[in-house]
Amino acid sequence: MLRKLYDRVIAYSAKPSAPWALALVSFAESSVFPIPPDVLQVPMTLAQPQKAWRYALIATIASVLGGVVGYAIGALLYDSVGKFLIDLYGYGQKVGAFQTAYDHYGHWVILLKGITPIPYKLVTITSGFAHYNIWWFLGLSLITRGARFFLLAGMLHYFGPMARDFIERRLGLMTFGLLGVVVLGFLAAIYLM
Known part of the structure; x- marks a missing residue:
């Protein structure tokens, strides 16, 4: 089943709509969607390594634009949509601590949490809620x-053929590893914030 899904994503990478799908997932992940854009960026870059930098740029711009939506949810709609999303992902009790961290370390919170597997929507919504300077x-x-997506693009561009061979031979392990990173990101957000 994983092999078929992987093969479909690799085949889809050649379609003209693939960059739009990457942009949509990157945009949504910064405000409401739980799946990171890496699940598209990695196979798309492996399928077309010459477009690695283009895909990183698309993911970066779409993610930042989605972050503006997350910021707006936190700033304007926190009591309804924002609180619902934060509670949905299990972070309701952590918002106060996160806002306190913003008061002291706002720049570092955004820089460090934006590159980690901690869901970026937490940063965007809480930034708006904390009325952090837009x-x-x-x-x-x-x-x-940009650092996150361009670093990934650089690694995939540099190690492309070896990475593709490694991923394809160990697809189950790699899928489990990616799932583990997402789960660890959520757990880190819950217990380390």
Whole structure:
């Protein structure tokens, strides 16, 4: 089953709509969606390594734009949509601690959490809720999300053929590993914030 799904994503990478799908997932992940864009960026880059930097740029821009939506949810709709999303992902009791961290370390919170597997929507919604300076938020989001997606693109571009061979031979292990990273990100957000 994993092999068929992987093969479909690799085949889909050649379609003109693939960058749009990457943009949509990147946008949604920054505000409401739980799946990271890596699940598309990795196979798309492996299928077309010459487009690694383009895919990283698409993911970065879409993620930052989605972050603006997350920020707006936190700033304008926290009592309804924002609180619902935070509670949905199990972080309701952590918002106060997160806001306190913003008061002291706002820049570092955005920079560090934006590059980790901790769900970025927590950063965007809480940034809005904390009324963090929108211009700093945008600049720091561009830096941290760009670093994440361009670093991934660089590794895949450099190790492309070896990485593709490794992933294809160990697809189950790699899928389990990616799932583990997502789960660890959620757990870290719950217990380390």
